[in-house]
Amino acid sequence: MQVNFLGKNLISPTVLASGILGNNFDILQRVHASGCGLVTMKSIGPTPRDGHNNPTVIDLGHGMINAVGLPSPGYLHMEKEWADLNNRDFPIVASIYGASVDEFQQVADYVSDKKPDFIELNISCPNSEKHGMLFGTSPTASFDVVNAVKKVVKTTPLIAKLTPQALDIGEIAKACEDGGADAICAINTLGPGMLIDIESRTPILDFKKGGLSGPMIRPVAVRCVYDIFKATRLPIIGLGGITTGADAIEMIMAGATLAGVGSAVTYRGISVFKKITREMDQWLKDHGCTLEDIRGAAH
Amino acid sequence: MQVNFLGKNLISPTVLASGILGNNFDILQRVHASGCGLVTMKSIGPTPRDGHNNPTVIDLGHGMINAVGLPSPGYLHMEKEWADLNNRDFPIVASIYGASVDEFQQVADYVSDKKPDFIELNISCPNSEKHGMLFGTSPTASFDVVNAVKKVVKTTPLIAKLTPQALDIGEIAKACEDGGADAICAINTLGPGMLIDIESRTPILDFKKGGLSGPMIRPVAVRCVYDIFKATRLPIIGLGGITTGADAIEMIMAGATLAGVGSAVTYRGISVFKKITREMDQWLKDHGCTLEDIRGAAH
Amino acid sequence: MNKPNLTVEKKPIMFRVDRTKRETPDHVTLFFNGTIQFRPGQFVMVWMPGVDEKPYTISYHGPKTFGITVEAKGRFSRKAAAMKPGDLLGIRGPFGNGFDTGTGERVCVVAGGCGTAPVAPLIDMLGKDITLIQGARSRDLLLFKERYPSLNGHYCTDDGTFGHKGFVTELLEQAISTNTFDMVYACGPEIMMKRVFDICEKQKIPCQVSLERYMRCGFGACGACVCGAERVCIDGPVFNSEKLRQMENFNQKALLKSGAEVPLSTYASWRCGENISTTN
Amino acid sequence: MNKPNLTVEKKPIMFRVDRTKRETPDHVTLFFNGTIQFRPGQFVMVWMPGVDEKPYTISYHGPKTFGITVEAKGRFSRKAAAMKPGDLLGIRGPFGNGFDTGTGERVCVVAGGCGTAPVAPLIDMLGKDITLIQGARSRDLLLFKERYPSLNGHYCTDDGTFGHKGFVTELLEQAISTNTFDMVYACGPEIMMKRVFDICEKQKIPCQVSLERYMRCGFGACGACVCGAERVCIDGPVFNSEKLRQMENFNQKALLKSGAEVPLSTYASWRCGENISTTN
Numbered sequence A, B: 001m002q003v004n005f006l007g008k009n010l011i012s013p014t015v016l017a018s019g020i021l022g023n024n025f026d027i028l029q030r031v032h033a034s035g036c037g038l039v040t041m042k043s044i045g046p047t048p049r050d051g052h053n054n055p056t057v058i059d060l061g062h063g064m065i066n067a068v069g070l071p072s073p074g075y076l077h078m079e080k081e082w083a084d085l086n087n088r089d090f091p092i093v094a095s096i097y098g099a100s101v102d103e104f105q106q107v108a109d110y111v112s113d114k115k116p117d118f119i120e121l122n123i124s125c126p127n128s129e130k131h132g133m134l135f136g137t138s139p140t141a142s143f144d145v146v147n148a149v150k151k152v153v154k155t156t157p158l159i160a161k162l163t164p165q166a167l168d169i170g171e172i173a174k175a176c177e178d179g180g181a182d183a184i185c186a187i188n189t190l191g192p193g194m195l196i197d198i199e200s201r202t203p204i205l206d207f208k209k210g211g212l213s214g215p216m217i218r219p220v221a222v223r224c225v226y227d228i229f230k231a232t233r234l235p236i237i238g239l240g241g242i243t244t245g246a247d248a249i250e251m252i253m254a255g256a257t258l259a260g261v262g263s264a265v266t267y268r269g270i271s272v273f274k275k276i277t278r279e280m281d282q283w284l285k286d287h288g289c290t291l292e293d294i295r296g297a298a299h
Numbered sequence C, D: 001m002n003k004p005n006l007t008v009e010k011k012p013i014m015f016r017v018d019r020t021k022r023e024t025p026d027h028v029t030l031f032f033n034g035t036i037q038f039r040p041g042q043f044v045m046v047w048m049p050g051v052d053e054k055p056y057t058i059s060y061h062g063p064k065t066f067g068i069t070v071e072a073k074g075r076f077s078r079k080a081a082a083m084k085p086g087d088l089l090g091i092r093g094p095f096g097n098g099f100d101t102g103t104g105e106r107v108c109v110v111a112g113g114c115g116t117a118p119v120a121p122l123i124d125m126l127g128k129d130i131t132l133i134q135g136a137r138s139r140d141l142l143l144f145k146e147r148y149p150s151l152n153g154h155y156c157t158d159d160g161t162f163g164h165k166g167f168v169t170e171l172l173e174q175a176i177s178t179n180t181f182d183m184v185y186a187c188g189p190e191i192m193m194k195r196v197f198d199i200c201e202k203q204k205i206p207c208q209v210s211l212e213r214y215m216r217c218g219f220g221a222c223g224a225c226v227c228g229a230e231r232v233c234i235d236g237p238v239f240n241s242e243k244l245r246q247m248e249n250f251n252q253k254a255l256l257k258s259g260a261e262v263p264l265s266t267y268a269s270w271r272c273g274e275n276i277s278t279t280n
């Protein structure tokens, strides 16, 4: 089930979300081999960072909560990864983050030289004191960071990853489009939320708060993609709670071009990409239509 | 399990959330008789309003999505209710909404004469084009509406009901406190979200988007109450996904004074209030402590 | 894809109309392929994408099929009655308590107009000594007239074109005078339900009647359907004598879509499309 | 309140330490009242509120009790080893694949240091013709020395205070030369695992070894624990010969907390607290 995304041919309309598995090249390759059309690296930061102590990720059954806290070797300490990237035969998104426009620019400048197929700007992470979400909730800040990065990366297509916490996510998407983004990825985790253990009277996550993902956030993700589709002409990676082919079809009908998958790896294994692709394919066959036919069909 | 809330004695620390059941006095009385400490009327508006067509409420198992759309007879057409209120022997919250500060003032002025124990300002509903949520996401607008209402209601204690969509809910709570609010209720429904039926390619809710409630939003509600507790000294009605006594204890540990219950009526019946109260009571006994002891204990 | 079991799924499950059957000039039954576990008297919320969603009683059920019978009246039901095989509808449910069928051997079933829909599967299930009393405006509007040929049926019409000219309540009084009933089941307009209840109270026969209110959620959350302190969607739609005795609003009051409590006559006028604003 | 079944619950379930047992100067077992369904080799994430959460193998299990055995080394494990009955810990799990126990009659179990913890319930369960080879730094650090008195045990210590002076791998080579094994199970430092694997490869005996990496989620989502393309938490922690042959990073590379891929020796230094920044 080939699809074209910003000029690249993908073997499936499914995308591995950033921060799921993507800690090294080998596992990205395994995910690709499991039928994933486009794999995203764990978000890369300007300097080495450990992230938070455990507990960092808890499964709630109908979704997950996490505050991993943007661990990263830092873009300067990933020679092995950059070398591996050079020998790849499948498309990769490099996700990056920073605490300022300067940092985003600096990381993007370096990373674009390593020639990933796309660079994703994580302007939407709730799990750090100072990175990300601040940008993604302000149209002007979103414009600024995308615009600044666009200047340095020149040809690498840019994907802006947005947060559902934005009051008007359509407006943010439009600002990113104006700033030079080539696509939108939505959504990052929702909330944040908090779990308190009542026996020890302690928040369970070491960072106390964490972002929600998985099936429970899907209605919000679908609404966000719907709003973004209305507000821009950019292709959208619809992400948030997708677990089945039907979920992916729903996201496409909201306006997505590709279907991102994160937490579902937990619920259906790494083969979830193959499974979702097969289920989508079957559905399209049963209904005698193509992905193009149904994109944005719910509008 | 008596508790005191702003000077009123309640038979239980549980509160019926607005918009759940509270369409007439008889059912409020039934909920009270089922062990609920404080019952809230369905939000009352300035003029008669039908709300949205069906589907308006869908159960997703781990929570609900709704866009009822603030139906209301309008405060001028509720003589029967106001008369019933006069003869009550249990405390009641009148929830009100408006599309402007003027409308809030007008409804509050009239309603306070009917002597409910509390007036709740619904500045947080996502299910209408122009009511509510706009206020609850801006500190200045929140201050303005609370302040304006405070001037006309004089003695009726005011509860400001907040939305998790606020970027910094602590800041909003503080603005409400500064405006004269006597308590905070958090949270209203989350999102909004959207469900699309892929066979008909149509959003399922007639209003397309709807707010999420129930177990799936609990982590967000707990985090909001935690943030509000940090930001203000006001008592908090913690609301969002509470279904068991343990859930209520968790909310109290986040900083709530009372535990609001909405969607759980669906999952455990109207007797959920009695059940939760009993479970809380048992837990406190087992742990040899009081509600006071554990309030905010997770901080 | 296999249809999931309706009692587990909570979102509307989409069904294509399998076949339709014109029952009378006003009534059409829509059949669906699917299993549904339900008790007679329970209802489903029927969603017509882009139009609205309304409660309908399950009127037919087989091992692999079920049906609802629609009286073409207003905007929604006219569209529903005009549906063709292959058309899509969403179904949520079943909801409500349904009739309590574990009560006594000799029963009387009273149905008026479209009220025959919920009692049909009741009759299918009871398999007891059943007296059926059914009324309609006119002969050709008598629903399911041929469905129970072996049944002890008493019929009446407003215009006298079939059976007794008059009301089902008259036939009920007559039947009670010559039979001993352990239970009377009834469904029809609320004024008729009230008369049935009064008759049964006088004769000290327990009864169960099915009521109707404007509904939103269907499962007891929103309070749109309250009749006093009872939620018609989940505490009902079937209420027994004991409950009815305490229901002050029975045959008296109902809520409009706005939540305004009005006399039942005002509610009926709204429901009957007399362009009364639902926000009075 | 009854403890929910651990295999269903996903949040940490809180347990109070029921009793503790000092196994050696370095090792303490914490016992909990609760049922846990698990396979030997599986682990749980153990949360000490306000401190951290780390993976520990289940080392004891009974019908109503289970235990973990902690080697007091660093910040977390020292606090854990010092816990008293009544202290609270949160437990998530069990996670991981565990050992495959359906393989052949004659098995050899090789354990080094704290690696004895996961193989103990394996020995309990196997009930086969078992040869145990166990090593430690010194006599008093030999974990569970009295736990399997009837077992065919071969011991070694670094300092020669008990059994053979030397490495378990030497004992393994010896045992292989005089026995036929259908399977070798091993747990211990990764360098020892590599030697065991090499010996088995040479002798064409299949083996299963348990590995260790820094973990976050424990259930295959975050990728923190990857060894090449394998997630140690869910594809492992037990890997068989077939897998090991393809794992280039086995005994070579590991990720630090930051995700930086480093030589195993660097990782070990970090783990051994030599104040190497985890972000290299």
Ligand SMILES: Cc1cc2nc3c(=O)[nH]c(=O)nc-3n(C[C@H](O)[C@H](O)[C@H](O)COP(=O)(O)OP(=O)(O)OC[C@H]3O[C@@H](n4cnc5c(N)ncnc54)[C@H](O)[C@@H]3O)c2cc1C
Pocket (backbone or CB within 6 Å): C043, C054, C055, C056, C057, C058, C059, C068, C069, C070, C071, C072, C073, C074, C075, C076, C077, C078, C114, C117, C118, C211, C212, C213, C214, C215, C237, C270, C271, C272, C273, C274
């Ligand atoms: C528990 C329950 C079970 C039900 N089961 C059935 C069933 O099995 N079959 C069935 O046909 N209906 C049933 N109904 C009624 C059904 O839900 C609709 O109200 C009805 O079909 C009319 O909808 P409408 O959209 O056509 O009317 P609306 O578009 O809602 O507007 C009113 C219009 O409908 C007509 N109308 C609607 N309701 C009534 C009424 N109660 N009395 C008189 N006129 C009315 C009027 O002519 C008017 O034009 C049930 C209702 C409930 C609460």
Ligand SMILES: Cc1cc2nc3c(=O)[nH]c(=O)nc-3n(C[C@H](O)[C@H](O)[C@H](O)COP(=O)(O)OP(=O)(O)OC[C@H]3O[C@@H](n4cnc5c(N)ncnc54)[C@H](O)[C@@H]3O)c2cc1C
Pocket (backbone or CB within 6 Å): D043, D054, D055, D056, D057, D058, D059, D068, D069, D070, D071, D072, D073, D074, D075, D076, D077, D078, D114, D117, D118, D211, D212, D213, D214, D215, D237, D270, D271, D272, D273, D274
């Ligand atoms: C699947 C799995 C199962 C495990 N089962 C057990 C078990 O049953 N029993 C058990 O005791 N541990 C087990 N561990 C290791 C355990 O999770 C911790 O890493 C260990 O207890 C040390 O934690 P710490 O907090 O004390 O060390 P940290 O605070 O994390 O910091 C490092 C410090 O710990 C010491 N240290 C930590 N790890 C090592 C190591 N691998 N080698 C040498 N020194 C180290 C150092 O002395 C140093 O001071 C297991 C790990 C995994 C991945």
Ligand SMILES: Cc1cc2nc3c(=O)[nH]c(=O)nc-3n(C[C@H](O)[C@H](O)[C@H](O)COP(=O)(O)O)c2cc1C
Pocket (backbone or CB within 6 Å): A017, A018, A019, A020, A042, A043, A057, A064, A066, A068, A070, A095, A122, A125, A161, A187, A188, A189, A212, A213, A214, A215, A217, A239, A240, A241, A242, A260, A261, A262, A263, A264, D221, D222
């Ligand atoms: C454990 C975990 C780690 C994540 N790390 C990142 C990250 O580093 N960068 C990022 O942009 N998103 C990160 N996310 C968010 C996901 O990419 C995704 O947006 C989110 O989980 C919603 O998708 P899902 O519901 O399919 O999981 C992370 C999510 C999880 C669960």
Ligand SMILES: Cc1cc2nc3c(=O)[nH]c(=O)nc-3n(C[C@H](O)[C@H](O)[C@H](O)COP(=O)(O)O)c2cc1C
Pocket (backbone or CB within 6 Å): B017, B018, B019, B020, B042, B043, B057, B064, B066, B068, B070, B095, B122, B125, B161, B187, B188, B189, B212, B213, B214, B215, B217, B239, B240, B241, B242, B260, B261, B262, B263, B264, C221, C222
């Ligand atoms: C069907 C429905 C109707 C609601 N109507 C209102 C309303 O009129 N006014 C209001 O302030 N909140 C309304 N809410 C929000 C609830 O009061 C509550 O804030 C929310 O449902 C979260 O609590 P819960 O998870 O316990 O349901 C409504 C919620 C539901 C599910």
Ligand code: FES
Pocket (backbone or CB within 6 Å): C214, C215, C216, C217, C218, C219, C220, C221, C222, C223, C224, C225, C226, C231, C232, C233, C234
């Ligand atoms: S329809 Fe919602 S409570 Fe009955």
Ligand code: FES
Pocket (backbone or CB within 6 Å): D214, D215, D216, D217, D218, D219, D220, D221, D222, D223, D224, D225, D226, D231, D232, D233, D234
């Ligand atoms: S610890 Fe998260 S994938 Fe292994």
